[in-house]
């Protein structure tokens with residue numbers, strides 16, 4: 234549906250649509266011409282190498298989604314029934330669901346007011362009280378890294394693995410290091426709404442070769458090295474297609490531009506809405522500003538007013554500890570993310586968002 238502005242008809246403004254570079258077809262044509270259209274091939278290998286180079290993390294595995302990457306991270310860590318996994322509560326459900334896939338129990342931990350990411354003090358309390366916690370899933374929210382100095386120290390002290398859910402933070406930094414370099418394992422998503430996309434896809438990275446080698450085997454049905462199909466463990470069908478890796482390589486070329494554009498959009502919102510409270514940017518890093526988020530007295534009224542103008546906005550993630558499906562899961566804190574959910578709104582933030590459209594968003598928000 235299109236909206237009318239004066240006598241003009243303007244297209245819908247989406248929250249975070251794909252933004253192609255124009256080079257995707259060249260890469261796709263190469264994949265098709267070479268007949269590498271399977272879930273393996275030169276673009277998959279090159280995409281992995283390029284993500285390794287970008288993040289400085291030596292081992293990378295291209296997968297069909299970020300969710301698959303999180304699932305395999307927990308499997309190679311040996312997490313299973315009887316174990317608990319601490320997880321940021323303020324996140325998308327895909328951060329937590331893989332904990333259930335492996336039969337473990339999630340323990341949700343609230344965010345800090347200052348960063349909206351995992352609260353190290355509450356995590357310490359959870360780790361002190363729950364020796365069953367074997368891993369932590371720390372989520373980089375809306376493109377902002379967690380405070381990894383604190384989280385890494387805690388996890389190292391307790392011998393607990395740190396899984397960095399960097400699905401939203403590709404291109405961000407933490408203390409001048411690329412996002413994804415902070416966890417024992419880290420996960421990226423190339424879903425259609427992310428900073429760059431393969432339409433759907435993910436990546437698992439780690440400095441520990443054995444974990445990535447094991448995940449690689451598990452991602453292709455856990456086939457043993459034999460001429461016939463021999464299996465000693467349960468595998469999955471999680472590999473990324475060479476076609477999608479080709480798209481990913483074209484997208485990766487423009488990642489710095491895409492991050493710069495989203496940061497510009499975020500800065501412009503701040504400039505045009507000086508009396509509105511925004512998600513804080515932590516001093517320890519540079520976010521990729523995947524989505525620009527604000528706190529408002531009545532966010533739903535504003536969302537509906539934007540929708541009237543054919544502008545897509547969205548509430549913040551509903552915290553996992555408030556989700557009916559996780560009703561019984563233990564939770565540490567919870568008030569901060571509950572308040573952020575009550576007042577938060579994600580504004581259109583796509584890297585192709587034009588100044589006119591952004592001004593229309595701001596004017597509609599102001600009027601509401």
Ligand SMILES: Cc1ncc(COP(=O)(O)O)c(C=O)c1O
Nearest residue numbers: 298299300325327328400422424
């Ligand atoms: C924080 C977070 N974790 C995990 C995922 C899952 O990634 P995917 O959609 O690629 O499975 C997403 C996004 O979709 C996400 O935002």
